Amino acid sequence: MQVIPPALDRLIDDLGKLPGIGRKTATRLALNVLRRPVGYAQELSQALAELHASIQLCSCCFAFSESDPCGICADARRDGELVCVVEEPGDLMAIEKTASFRGHYHILHGVLSPIDGIGPDELKIQELIARINSGTVKEILIATSSTVPGEATASYLIDLLQNAPVKLTRLACGIPMGMDIKYADRHTLARAIESRSLAK
Amino acid sequence: MQVIPPALDRLIDDLGKLPGIGRKTATRLALNVLRRPVGYAQELSQALAELHASIQLCSCCFAFSESDPCGICADARRDGELVCVVEEPGDLMAIEKTASFRGHYHILHGVLSPIDGIGPDELKIQELIARINSGTVKEILIATSSTVPGEATASYLIDLLQNAPVKLTRLACGIPMGMDIKYADRHTLARAIESRSLAK
Known part of the structure; x- marks a missing residue:
């Protein structure tokens, strides 16, 4: 039936x-x-x-875009010397929403995950190195997620780019805005203590 | 941007x-x-x-179907004297999955909700009355949900069909199978006590 x-x-x-x-x-x-x-x-x-x-990958940063290069890469007012490395196009959108970042992006299209057969060759890592070698990039801001695969990917990139002629930075890790310290998990709290900043 | x-x-x-x-x-x-x-x-x-x-409403029970009458209304092995009244096509699917009902259906396509401007004329209620008047139906099983609008719709139908030449029944209300009595809400528990059945 x-x-x-x-x-x-x-x-x-x-x-x-x-x-x-x-x-x-x-x-x-x-x-x-x-x-x-x-x-x-x-x-x-x-x-x-x-x-x-109508959507393709930008050949420079690998964002989804209707044009190549994408609007961000083509925007002369943005700082092409600062490149933020993210896992996915959704991460780029989240960062753009903050209106706090005026550099370019590089989208890896994934994270290292040996168990799923995703190694460095499956991500846009060679393309990142080529971008660095082209000489226009001065700082790489690694903005992978604060998850186990995200951290593993960040560590891999930091090792790989150890001797690259660029400054390497990472997103700050700590207590989320508006969160009561009582409810922060202990790993986040420990990280916030380690990374404490000068108050005055 | x-x-x-x-x-x-x-x-x-x-x-x-x-x-x-x-x-x-x-x-x-x-x-x-x-x-x-x-x-x-x-x-x-x-x-x-x-x-x-490819999908239309069955002109008899108002289920979504690729044929008219739908497979259930056309199935000679099913009991056309027993009609189960449900709110939505999804409810029909849920009841069919139990394989416990061998009658026909009547889909109201909604519940009474004055606040949303949904009165009896917006539901397939005239069509239900016409079906009853055609004389083939002997029992109407009202299977609206146990929510406030579902109960209101059921009450309306019971009032409306008070003098109709059919038996009117409703789904049993009580403790869900496998639920610990401690965790049942008090309204459900009260209803289960009121509707208690003979154990032997």
Whole structure:
């Protein structure tokens, strides 16, 4: 007995492949699409169909962009001597939202993860070295996440770039803004104590 | 400064209209689609484009179906004298999964919610009455959710069908299977006591 029409089932299957979307959520989303006017499904369909066609990787920083070089790399007002190395395009977006960084980026497109077969060759690391060798970069700000694979990737980069003619920096690690010290985990608190800064 | 390419931004906007998907989740999903081979986006796009074209409402029970009448209404082995009234197509799927119900369904496509302007005329209630008047139905099992609007809809239906020539039943309410009584909320526990059944 076919309770779910095949066309709906196919959409549920496809949505269920997205991260964090299980079959139950996929079913809820698909039924929601079906309940809306047909225009919404058509609009979403078209946005998906055109996605890859109009977006490419910037050949300099490897961000997703509709132009090459991307808007950030092409922006003369930004500081091309400072390059922030991030794991994913989403990290770039998060940093841009702070409006605190006026340099360029370099997107690794992943983190080192031997268990998943992701070594240095799977990331944009050779491209980073080529960028450094081109001579325009003066500082590399390593902004990988403060997770185990993020830290491992950062350590690898620091080793690799030990003798490169650039200043190497990392994001500060410490108590998040607005957090009560009581609720900070002990590793973060220990790191905040080690990295304490002068108050006056 | 355009950080998010317009084509990506458009997909994020569209995905963010789905229930439970905020802008952050929509961004994560859209970036995930972008990282996958282009085939996935095309497949999802096509599933969405074809969704409404191949799915219609069954003119008898108002389930989503590729045929009219739907597979359940057309199935001669099912009991057309027993009709289970549910809020949404998802409820039908949940009941079908139990394999405990062999009757037909009637989908209201919503619940009464005066605050959202949803009155009886917005639901498939006239159609339910027409079905009862056609004379084939002997029992109406009201299976709306045990939520405030679900209960209100059930009460409305019970009032409305008071003198209809059918038996009116409701889903049993009580302690969920496998739940420790200590953790049941007091309303559920009170209902389970009121509705206690003979043990021997």
